[in-house]
C-alpha cells in the first residue's frame with residue numbers, strides 16, 4: 001500500500017493537537033500536514049515530528065499558500081477547526097463563526113484535494129456537514145461517499161455511560177451501541193435496545209433509569225462544557241473518538257479491512273429505504289455505515305426500534321431538518 005497523506009485543519013486546537021499525535025502514530029500515514037490559522041501550529045508540527053513513526057510532519061498557516069500545501073495530495077482531511085462552546089451555549093450558537101470556517105476549508109478541499117475523504121468535527125455538525133456538501137457540490141466535486149460528520153463521540157459515550165449505568169463501569173469496551181440521527185441534544189438517538197451484547201433487561205424495565213441514561217448520552221457534551229467552566233468543550237475524548245473513526249476508515253478504504261461498520265452523519269438523500277424508516281426525506285442522517293475502498297459502501301438500516309426509541313426519533317426529527325436547511329441556505333442563499 002502506498003503511504004497516506006493526512007491533513008488536520010485546526011491542528012493547533014484542543015482537539016487538533018492530541019488528534020494530530022494519534023494520527024502521527026498510525027504506521028500507514030507517511031505524510032502528516034497540520035494546518036491552523038495560528039502560527040503555533042508550526043511548533044505543534046515540530047513537536048509531533050519527533051515521534052518515531054513513519055509520517056513526515058509539517059505545519060502550515062495561512063501564509064505562503066499554507067492551505068494549498070497542506071491539502072495538495074491529501075487522502076484524508078480531518079477538520080476540528082472552529083470555536084467550541086461555553087456554558088449556556090448550544091452547538092447552534094457556534095454557527096455564525098464556524099459556518100464560514102467550514103465553508104472556506106471545504107473550498108480548499110474542492111480546489112486542492114477533491115478526492116480526499118473528509119471528516120468534519122466542527123460544530124454544529126448537523127449544519128456544518130451540509131455546508132461542506134454544498135460547497136463541494138457547487139465546485140462539481142461532491143462525492144457523498146467521501147463526506148462524513150464525526151459522531152463517534154456519541155458512540156463512545158454510549159458504551160461508557162451504559163456500562164456505568166448497569167454498575168459495570170469497566171465493561172465499557174465490550175459494548176457496541178449504534179447511535180443514529182445527528183450530533184446535538186435530542187437529535188442524538190442511541191439505540192440501546194440494539195446493544196451488543198444486550199444490556200440487562202433490568203435497565204429497560206426501569207423507565208426512569210433508562211431515560212436518565214439516554215439523556216446523559218444526548219447531553220454528554222454539556223457535562224464537559226460545564227466542568228471546563230468556560231475553557232472549552234470535549235477535546236481529549238473527541239480526539240480519541242475522531243481518531244477511532246479515522247482509523248476505521250483508513251483500515252477499510254486503504255488496507256482492505258472488511259466488515260467495518262461505524263455510525264456517521266452522512267448524505268442519505270438517495271437512500272429511499274433509510275428515508276422510509278425515518279419517515280422523512282432528510283438529506284443527512286447518522287446511520288451505521290459500512291466502510292470500504294470508496295468510503296461509504298453501504299448504509300445499514302436503523303432496524304427495529306423500541307416504542308421509546310420511536311418517540312425519541314420524533315423528537316430528533318423536530319430539530320434536525322431545520323439544522324440541515326440552515327446549513328444548506330448558508331451556501332445557497334448567502335446574506336448580502
Ligand SMILES: NC(=O)c1ccc[n+]([C@@H]2O[C@H](COP(=O)([O-])OP(=O)(O)OC[C@H]3O[C@@H](n4cnc5c(N)ncnc54)[C@H](O)[C@@H]3O)[C@@H](O)[C@H]2O)c1
Pocket residue numbers: 009010011012013014015016035036037038080081082083084085094098101104105120121122123124125150151152153154183232233234235238
Ligand atoms: N463532533 C464532535 O463530536 C465534537 C466534539 C468536540 C468538539 N467539537 C467541535 O470541534 C471544534 C473545535 O473544538 P476545540 O476544542 O478543538 O476548539 P479550539 O478552540 O481549542 O481549537 C480550534 C482550532 O481551530 C483553529 N481555527 C480557527 N479557524 C480556523 C481556520 N479558518 N482554519 C484552520 N484552523 C482554524 C483555531 O486557531 C484553533 O486552534 C468546535 O467547533 C467544537 O464544538 C465537535
Ligand SMILES: O=C(O)C[C@H](O)C(=O)O
Pocket residue numbers: 084085091123153220221222224225233234
Ligand atoms: O458539546 C460540545 O459542544 C462538543 C461536542 O459536540 C461534544 O459532544 O462533546
